Amino acid sequence: MVLIEMKVDTTITKEKLAKMIDHTLLEPSATYEKIEKLCREALTYGFFSVCVNPFHAARAAKLLNGSDVKVCCVVGFPFGATTSEVKAFETRNAVENGAQEIDMVVNIGALRSKDYELVKKDIQAVVEAARGAAVKVIIETGFLTDQEKVKACELAKESGAHFVKTSTGFGPMGALPSDVKLMRKTVGDKMGVKAAGGIRDFRDALRLIQAGANRLGTSASIPIVEGLEWMKFSKSWFIEEIPCKICPSRHASLAKQPKEVFLYYKERCKTCPDKEYNRFYEK
Amino acid sequence: MNGWMGKIVRVNLSTSKIFHQKLDENIAKNFVGGRGLGVKVLYNELKPKTNPLSPENKIIFATGPVTGTKAPTSGRYCVVSKSPLTGTIFDSHSGGFWGPELKFAGYDAIIIEGRAEAPVYIWINNETVEIRDASEVWGQDTHITTEKLMKETDSNAKVACIGPAGERQVLLAAIINDKHRAAGRGGLGAVMGSKNLKAVVVRGTSRVDVADEEEFSEILDESLMVIRKNPITDKSLPTLGTAVLVNLVNEHGMYPTRNFQEGVFEDAEGISGEKITETILVGRRACYACPIACGRVTKTSEKEGEGPEYETAWAFSAQCGINDLMSVTHANYLCNELGLDTISTGNTIGCAMEMSQNGFLKEKIEFGDANKLVELVEKIALKEGIGKELAEGSKRFAEKYGCPELAMQVKGLEIPAYDPRGAQGHALAYATSNRGGCHLRAYLIGPEILGTPALVDRFKPDGKADLVVNFQNLFAALDSMILCVFTSFALNPNHYAKFLRTITGLTFTDEDLMKIGERVWNLERLFNIREGFGRRDDTLPPRFLKTPLPEGGSRGRTVFLDKMLKEYYDLRRWDSEGVPLKSKLRELGIS
Numbered sequence: 001m002v003l004i005e006m007k008v009d010t011t012i013t014k015e016k017l018a019k020m021i022d023h024t025l026l027e028p029s030a031t032y033e034k035i036e037k038l039c040r041e042a043l044t045y046g047f048f049s050v051c052v053n054p055f056h057a058a059r060a061a062k063l064l065n066g067s068d069v070k071v072c073c074v075v076g077f078p079f080g081a082t083t084s085e086v087k088a089f090e091t092r093n094a095v096e097n098g099a100q101e102i103d104m105v106v107n108i109g110a111l112r113s114k115d116y117e118l119v120k121k122d123i124q125a126v127v128e129a130a131r132g133a134a135v136k137v138i139i140e141t142g143f144l145t146d147q148e149k150v151k152a153c154e155l156a157k158e159s160g161a162h163f164v165k166t167s168t169g170f171g172p173m174g175a176l177p178s179d180v181k182l183m184r185k186t187v188g189d190k191m192g193v194k195a196a197g198g199i200r201d202f203r204d205a206l207r208l209i210q211a212g213a214n215r216l217g218t219s220a221s222i223p224i225v226e227g228l229e230w231m232k233f234s235k236s237w238f239i240e241e242i243p244c245k246i247c248p249s250r251h252a253s254l255a256k257q258p259k260e261v262f263l264y265y266k267e268r269c270k271t272c273p274d275k276e277y278n279r280f281y282e283k
Numbered sequence: 284m285n286g287w288m289g290k291i292v293r294v295n296l297s298t299s300k301i302f303h304q305k306l307d308e309n310i311a312k313n314f315v316g317g318r319g320l321g322v323k324v325l326y327n328e329l330k331p332k333t334n335p336l337s338p339e340n341k342i343i344f345a346t347g348p349v350t351g352t353k354a355p356t357s358g359r360y361c362v363v364s365k366s367p368l369t370g371t372i373f374d375s376h377s378g379g380f381w382g383p384e385l386k387f388a389g390y391d392a393i394i395i396e397g398r399a400e401a402p403v404y405i406w407i408n409n410e411t412v413e414i415r416d417a418s419e420v421w422g423q424d425t426h427i428t429t430e431k432l433m434k435e436t437d438s439n440a441k442v443a444c445i446g447p448a449g450e451r452q453v454l455l456a457a458i459i460n461d462k463h464r465a466a467g468r469g470g471l472g473a474v475m476g477s478k479n480l481k482a483v484v485v486r487g488t489s490r491v492d493v494a495d496e497e498e499f500s501e502i503l504d505e506s507l508m509v510i511r512k513n514p515i516t517d518k519s520l521p522t523l524g525t526a527v528l529v530n531l532v533n534e535h536g537m538y539p540t541r542n543f544q545e546g547v548f549e550d551a552e553g554i555s556g557e558k559i560t561e562t563i564l565v566g567r568r569a570c571y572a573c574p575i576a577c578g579r580v581t582k583t584s585e586k587e588g589e590g591p592e593y594e595t596a597w598a599f600s601a602q603c604g605i606n607d608l609m610s611v612t613h614a615n616y617l618c619n620e621l622g623l624d625t626i627s628t629g630n631t632i633g634c635a636m637e638m639s640q641n642g643f644l645k646e647k648i649e650f651g652d653a654n655k656l657v658e659l660v661e662k663i664a665l666k667e668g669i670g671k672e673l674a675e676g677s678k679r680f681a682e683k684y685g686c687p688e689l690a691m692q693v694k695g696l697e698i699p700a701y702d703p704r705g706a707q708g709h710a711l712a713y714a715t716s717n718r719g720g721c722h723l724r725a726y727l728i729g730p731e732i733l734g735t736p737a738l739v740d741r742f743k744p745d746g747k748a749d750l751v752v753n754f755q756n757l758f759a760a761l762d763s764m765i766l767c768v769f770t771s772f773a774l775n776p777n778h779y780a781k782f783l784r785t786i787t788g789l790t791f792t793d794e795d796l797m798k799i800g801e802r803v804w805n806l807e808r809l810f811n812i813r814e815g816f817g818r819r820d821d822t823l824p825p826r827f828l829k830t831p832l833p834e835g836g837s838r839g840r841t842v843f844l845d846k847m848l849k850e851y852y853d854l855r856r857w858d859s860e861g862v863p864l865k866s867k868l869r870e871l872g873i874s
Contacts, residue, residue, distance in 0.1 A: 016734070041508065076615065201737035222512040227736040229775035233753045233797065236746030237730075237737055282536075282836050 004240040008206035014225050015046060018203065021224070022101075022194070022217045023047040024071050025056075026169065032059065039063040045225055049101060050218055053077065054094050061098020061127045072136075073099035075126060078170040080105030083126040084118075091129035102126060103136045103165060103194075103217075108143050110244065111152055112258075119152070123159035136163035136194050136215075142172030142257060143246070145264045149179065153186040163215065167197030172256035174198025176248055177211040184212025202227035203237055207246075242277040250280075285494035286348030286355075287311055287787040288391050292412050294405055296478050297338055297397030305627075306391050312789065313872060316347030318374040318717055319763035319803040321363025321544030325372060329789055331813045335367035335470075336452055336477035338398035344385065344443070344483060345393075347765040349572075351386035351491040354782050355502055355510060356767035358383055358571025361466070365814075367472035367477075368454040368627070369675050369695040372810040374762060375468050377443075377722075378570035378578075379461035382765070384441040387487025399479040404444070406436055407485045417481035421450065424620040425459040428482060437486045444482035445472040447621025447665040451676040452476045455627040455663065459619060463578075463589035464570070465623035469696065469718060470676075493664075494788025502781040506774055510574055513773035515733060520577040521567065524741060525593035528700075530555050535732060535741075536835025537705025539698075540601045541650050542630075542637040543826060544690045546702045547835035550606035554596045561564075563612060573733050575769055583609050588616040597700035598629020602635055604650030611653075614660045621664035630697035632659050634677040634690050635669075643684045653826065688825050694719035694816065703827050705837035706731040708739075708747035711847045714821050715751065717807040723768055725754035735772045744843040748850035756800030763803060802871045804854075805863050809873070820860040821848060849850045 015143060023042045025034060035056045037132035042050045042064070052060050057073045064071060073094040076087045084107075087140055091102050104126045110118045127135050137156035141149055150283035153164045164183050166175040173179075174197030184193050195208040196217030205224050231237060244250045249272070269275055284306070293302040304426035306320075314323045321343040333339045342364040345792060346395060349357045360382030366373035385393070388407050393867035395405070399414070402421040406413045419435075420428045429442040446858035449472030456472030457465040475481075493499045510516045519527040532538045540548040552558060561578075563583055567578035580589055591599070591612055599611040618625045632648070639648040646669055648655055662670025672680055677697050681690035691698045696719025703710030708727035716724040730750060731741035739750070757776060758768055783791040822828075831839045852859065856867040868874040 041512065044508065161633075200734055203737040203739075220514075222509055223736065223773070226509055226773075226775050226778075229777045229793070230736045233776070234746070234749045236749040237739065239739065239743065239746040241740035243742065281838060 003167070005235065006203070006207055006210075006238040006240050008210045008233055008238060010206070010238070012206065012228070014228050016227060018046045018221070018225050019048050019218055020209070020214065021047045022049045022051040022215060023221045024051040024052065024169070024196070024217050024219045026053055026077070028053070033155070035059055037061060039069070041222060042069045043067055045222065047221055048215065051103065054090055054097070057094050057099045058097040070100040071098050072101035072103060074101050075104040077103075077105055078168040079109050080138070084122045087122065088125040088129040089217060091126045094104045095131055095133055099133060101134045101136065105138045105140065105168060106152055108140055111148060116151065116155055119282050120155050120159050123156055123161055125256070127160045134162040136165045136192070137161045138165045138168055139217035140168055140171045140177070141166050142170065142251070143261060145261060146182060149182055150186050153183050157187050157191055163194050165196055165217065166193035169197040169217070171197070172253055173248060173251045174210055175213070176251070177207050177246055178248060180208050180211040180213050199224070202231070210267055243274040244277045284308070284311070284330060285492045286352070286615065287316065288386055288389050288491070290390050291392045291394060292390050292407070293396070294412065294414065295397045296395065296399040296403065296480060299414055301414070311348070314803060315760070315763035315783070315799055316350070316391055317345050317361045317763040317765040318363065319799065320761060320808050321345045321361060321374055322803055322810070324394060325363055325365065326810050329365060333365060335365045335370070336536045338478065340365050340452035340474060340477070340854060342471065342474045342478070343392055344395070346382050346386050346391055347763055348787050349381035349584055349764040349782055352436045352493055352786055353572055354766065354786070355506060356570065356573045356575065357479065358573060358772050358854065359504050359765045359767055360385060361762060361765060362458055362471050364471050364474045365474050366471065366718070367452070368471040370814055371694055371718055371816060372807050373471065373718050375458070375466040375471050376762060376765070376829040377458070377460055377464045377466040378573070378767065379441075379464035380571045381441040381443050381460040381485065382600070383571045384485045384487050386491050387489050388485050389487060389489055393483065395478065395480065398477065402479050402481050404432060404480065404482040404484060407483070408437065409487055409489070418872050420481055422447065425622050426462050426620055427778060429462050429507060432482055432484050436484050440484050440486040442482055442484050445475045446620060446664065447728070448622045449473055449476040451664075451666045451674070453623065453663060453666060454676050455624045455631065455674060457618070457622050457624045459622050460518045463619055465619065465624065468626065468721065470624070472622050487809060491787050495785045499785040502778065502785055506782075507574060507776050509778070510770065510773045515772040516575050516769065520575050523560055524557035524577050524579045526554070526559055526596050528556075528593045530557070531732065532701060534836055535705055535830060536837035537702040537703045538601055539544055539597065539700060541604045542602060542633040542689065543702055544637065545834065546705060546832040546837050548601035551601065553606050554600040554608050554611055555590070558608060559591070562608060564846070570767070573767070577769065581612060584610050585613065588612075588619060590619070591615040593631070594699050595625040598626050598633075599656060602633035603628050603637070603656055605653045605656055607653045610657055614657050617657065617660045617664070621661070623660065623664055626658060626699050627697040628663060631663075631673050631677040631680060632656060634681055636671060637689050638681065638684060638686055641686070641689070643686050691824055691826070693823060694820050698718045700792065701728055702832065702837065703823060703842050706741045706742070707744045707843060707847065708750050710823060710827065710842040710844065711747055711751045711757070711851060714823050714844055714848065715755070715851055717804065717811060721770065723758065725751050725758055726768060726771070727751060727754060729772060732770070736775065744841060744847045748847050748854055751851060752854050753797070755804055756797045758800070759803040760800035761795045763799065780786070798871070802873060805871055806873055808863060812862060818859070
C-alpha cells in the first residue's frame with residue numbers, strides 16, 4: 001500500500017488560521033447569550049469575523065465595536081428563494097445594523113432553471129445594497145452539478161460580488177476540496193473563495209485552504225485552531241484517506257437532493273478510476 | 284514545592300509501621316506523580332516475579348501535582364500495583380473526590396506493603412495516620428462500608444474500599460470510592476483483599492499551593508472556554524453521559540456483540556444514552572472540579588445508583604446479547620456494591636456464553652439470559668459455583684476448558700466496548716497496551732471515530748503506529764498529572780503543559796510532557812519484560828486477525844497487526860522483540 005500524504009501547509013500559525021475564519025453561529029435557536037459568547041470567543045482568538053443571522057447583527061456589532069473582528073451577516077438564508085427586493089432590503093438593513101460582510105444565498109431554483117439573467121440581477125441587487133461591504137455568494141454546491149457550479153461562480157463574478165462560497169451548512173453537502181478547487185479555477189485569483197459547511201477539524205481546514213479557499217466558515221473554529229497544536233507531534237495526521245471519503249458522490253443523498261443531481265453524482269462513480277475504494281455501507 | 288505536597292506516607296501492614304518520607308524532587312520532575320510516580324516506585328522496589336497476592340506486593344495510591352487544584356477534572360487518583368489478573372504492572376484510575384482529599388491531607392501518595400493479620404483499614408486524618416480494625420465492615424458491601432467508616436471517622440471523610448469480591452481475592456475485583464466510582468480494572472481490589480485491607484479513609488483540610496495564581500487563572504479560563512466549545516465535552520457527555528457512544532459505535536459496526544462475534548447489536552437503541560436519559564436518569568453527577576459531569580445518577584424500581592456508563596452498558600448488554608436495561612442497570616449496581624470491574628465481569632460472562640453456545644460448558648449459560656447475568660455477577664463476587672472459575676477472568680477460564688481463542692483479552696485483561704476490527708489504530712493500542720486490553724492507554728477512537736482532534740481514516744493502518752505512540756505518551760503524562768482523559772477531546776498538549784507549569788512553577792513544555800509520558804511508558808515496558816512479557820504478548824485474539832466482521836459498517840474487516848506492530852517498535856526504538864534499545868533508555872534517563 002502506498003502511503004500518500006496530504007499536501008497542506010503545516011507551517012500555518014494559529015493566528016494566521018484564525019484570521020481566515022468566519023466564526024459562525026447560524027442556528028435558528030441561538031440565544032443572545034450564545035451570540036455574546038460567540039463574540040467573546042472571536043475577540044479572544046482573533047477570528048476574521050462572526051457570522052450571524054440578520055436579527056443578531058446589531059447585537060454583534062455592538063459587542064465587537066472598536067475591535068478588528070468584523071460582523072458578517074447572512075441574507076436570503078438558507079434557501080435563497082426570496083425575491084431580489086427582499087434580499088436587497090435585508091442587506092441594507094444588515095449593513096445599517098453594523099454588518100461589514102454579507103453572505104447571500106444565490107437563487108438556486110432560478111439557476112437550475114437557467115434563468116441566468118435573474119440570478120445575476122439578484123446578486124447585483126445585494127451588491128448594490130451592500131454599499132461597499134464585501135458580498136459572498138453562497139452557491140449551495142449540494143444542489144448543483146459541476147456545470148451549474150461553474151455557471152454560478154461566473155455569474156457571481158460578473159455581478160460584482162467579492163467571494164463565492166460553497167454552502168450554507170443547511171443544504172445537502174458541506175465544503176469539499178474538489179468543489180473549492182473548481183470554484184477557485186472558475187473565479188481566478190482576484191475573487192475570494194469561502195469554504196463553509198461541515199468543516200470540523202484542522203485537517204479539513206488545511207485541505208480546503210490548499211484547494212484554494214481563502215476564507216473558512218465554521219462553528220468548530222476553536223477546535224480547529226486548537227487542533228493545530230497537535231500537528232508538530234505527528235505527520236500521520238496528514239495521511240490521505242480513501243478518495244471516496246471526500247468525493248461529492250459519496251455525500252450524495254436522494255433524501256436531500258433533487259433526483260437528477262443525485263443521479264449525476266452516482267453516475268460518476270461508475271467510471272471513477274478510484275471505484276475500488278467504494279464501500280457505501282461503511283460509515 | 285507547589286502542586287505537590289512533598290510527602291509520601293508508607294504503611295507496612297505486616298509490622299504496623301508507618302513512615303513519612305519526602306517526595307524525591309527528581310522523581311517528581313521526571314515522573315510527575317500519579318501513574319508515573321507509582322510505576323517508578325514499583326519498578327524500583329518490587330522484586331521480579333513477586334506473587335501479586337502475596338504480602339511482598341505493594342499497592343500505591345497516588346495523586347499528581349494537578350490533583351486538588353481548580354484545573355478541570357483534577358479530582359482523580361490512581362492505584363498502582365502488580366496485577367493479579369494480568370501479571371503486568373498496572374495502574375487503575377478513578378474520579379470522584381477521594382484523590383483531592385488525600386492531597387488536602389498533605390500527601391502525594393500512600394505506599395502500602397505487607398499483609399495485616401486481621402482485616403484493617405487505614406485512616407488518614409491530615410498528618411495522623413492509623414491502622415484500624417475493620418472487622419466490623421469486613422464482609423459488607425462497599426456502600427455499607429463507606430457509610431459505616433464515615434460514621435466511625437469523619438462525616439466528611441472520603442472512603443476507597445473493597446467489597447466482598449476484593450475480600451475473596453476475585454481477580455476482577457475493583458476498588459470503589461465515593462460509593463459509585465471505581466478504580467476498576469486489573470483486579471487491584473484483590474490486592475487489597477490479599478493484604479486484609481478493607482479501605483483507605485482520608486480526611487484533609489489543607490490546600491494545594493499553585494506557583495503562579497495569575498497565569499493559572501488565565502489557562503483555567505482558556506481551557507474552560509475550549510472545553511465549553513467542544514461538542515463532545517460541552518454537549519454529548521454532559522447530556523447523555525458516556526453511553527452517548529452506543530448508537531454511534533453501533534452504526535460504525537464495531538459495537539462488540541455476543542462476545543465479539545458480531546459488530547452490530549440489534550437492540551443497541553435500548554441501552555443507549557438516549558434511552559437511559561428518557562427512562563432511568565434522575566440526575567447528573569460531576570467529579571471534583573469537573574465541568575463535564577458525565578456521571579449518571581439513575582433509579583430503577585428497586586434502588587438508586589450510578590450508571591450504567593458506556594462500557595458497563597455494553598458489557599452487560601451487547602456482549603451478553605441482553606436487551607433489558609433494568610437488568611443491565613441492576614448488574615451495574617451489584618458490581619459497584621460487591622466491588623467488581625464491570626468491563627471484565629461482563630466480558631468474562633459473555634465469553635462463558637459463547638463457550639456454552641459451542642458446547643465447552645456443561646452449565647447452560649445462554650446469550651440473552653438476563654436472569655443468569657445477574658446471578659453470575661453475584662456468584663463471581665462471592666466465588667460461588669461456576670462463579671469461582673469465572674472469578675479468574677476470561678483468559679484463565681477459557682484456557683481451562685480448552686478454548687483460549689474465545690477469551691477476548693490482551694495480556695489477560697478483558698477488551699472493552701470497541702471491536703478493534705473497526706479501527707486499526709485502536710487495535711494497535713489494545714495489542715501494545717502495557718496493562719492489557721484497555722481503551723484508555725491511547726484512545727484512538729478519538730481520531731478514528733469521533734474526529735478529535737481530527738478525523739483520520741479508521742480502516743487504514745498507515746500512520747497509526749505514530750498516532751498510537753503519541754497518544755500513549757500523552758495519556759501516560761495525563762495519568763501522571765493527573766487529569767481525566769476526557770479533556771483530551773477538547774484540550775491539546777500545550778494546555779496540559781501550561782497547567783503543569785503554572786501549578787508547579789517548573790518549566791514544562793508540551794514536548795517535555797510527551798517525553799515524560801514516553802519515560803513512563805518505557806519504564807512500564809521494562810517492568811513487564813522483567814516479568815517475562817515480550818513481543819508474543821503484543822497481540823490480539825485470533826478472531827480479530829483472521830475472522831472478518833460479518834455485517835454492518837465494518838463488514839469484512841480484520842486487523843493488520845503485523846505491519847503496524849513493526850512500525851510501532853521502530854518508532855519506539857525497541858528491538859524486534861519489543862525490548863527498548865539502550866540508546867532510547869539513555870535518552871529517557873532510565874538506563
